[in-house]
Amino acid sequence: MQTINKNWLGSLLSIVLLAASTLALADSRQVVNESRSVSANEKIYVEVMSGEITIKAISGNTFSVSGKLDEKATGYEFDSKDGFSRFEMTMPRQVNYNWKDKTNMAELRIEVPVGSSVEFKGVNGNVTVSGIHGSSEIATVNGQITASDLQNSVKLSTVNGEIKVNGASGKVELNSVNGEINDEGSTGRLSYEVVNGKIKAKSQAEEVSISTVNGDAELELSGTKQLKLSTVNGEIEAELRAVSSPRISGSSVSGDIELKLESNANARVALKASAGGSLDNKLSNDKATKAKYGPSRSLQFTLGSGDGSVELTTVSGDIKLEKL
DSSP: OHHHHHHHHHHHHHHHHHHHHHHHHHOOOOEEEEEEEOOTTOEEEEEEEEEEEEEEEESSSEEEEEEEOOTTOOEEEEEEETTEEEEEEEOOSSOOOOTTOOTTOEEEEEEEETTOEEEEEEEEEEEEEEOOOSEEEEEEEESOEEEESOOSEEEEEEEESOEEEESOEEEEEEEEESSEEEEEEEEEEEEEEEESSEEEEEEOOSEEEEEEESOEEEEEEESOOEEEEEEESSEEEEEEESOSSOEEEEEEESOEEEEEEOTTOOEEEEEEEETTOEEEEOSSSOOOEEOSSSSOEEEEEEETTOOEEEEEEEESSEEEEEEO
16 A cells, blocks of 8 residues: 555656646746836836736836746847936747737836836737836837826827726827727826727816727816817717816817717807708707808807807717707
């Protein structure tokens, strides 16, 4: 019986060792563990072609990169000098990727000073970035960007992916093609652009600019004083709360604009629809008038003291004004 137990234990140990060696051989990715002392407002450039990337701001003046490279990577470059730092994962000149296949892509954690300015470029993969108060410019082609607590100058863009933002402030620019933008709690001056996608935002920004092509937008705005709207073959729905005299301008081509304002809004309103477009006004009893020649319609009226302005035009689309 004792001999049988020893043989059994020996076989089990062999299986465990074989499994461990198989896993080790399966993951042939190069390990990275680099760190440098840098300035509090360091200019940092990061380029990672593929992978799951996390960029996090820390209180210390350190720039560090840790984790594993893509299995196809030939190495990496890590430089830091005179206020400029750079990390780049080097890849072969020609490499074929199915961006949905994340097997053995890079997994990297990057830490930067809070006040640094960070520029990231990628192709395939997702990026999570948080806490940077200098400036952030994050761009990827196929993947999702998840961002929180970014300040000052913020530029986020992706082609085939989604952008999720929470608590950004300053000058914020969000751009997606074939994807969605979800923004919550951003302040400052915001710019949204989407093609073949959707925008959903809850913001307290003073200035907001939005552009959609073959895409829709839902905006819940509070305290926004200036709003610019543009859509082609899309639909924009915007609610403006906690502001009585907004300045709003916009246009649509084969698309719709629906705007909801406070019941005590003060503004001079000028609407125009052509090529079969329609105007629906529920802010007052004023009705649109049809042009003597052609299919165009127009509507002008004043709400309250008229301190603000609402100027909207449409070609082959609908404009609708309502009270909150």
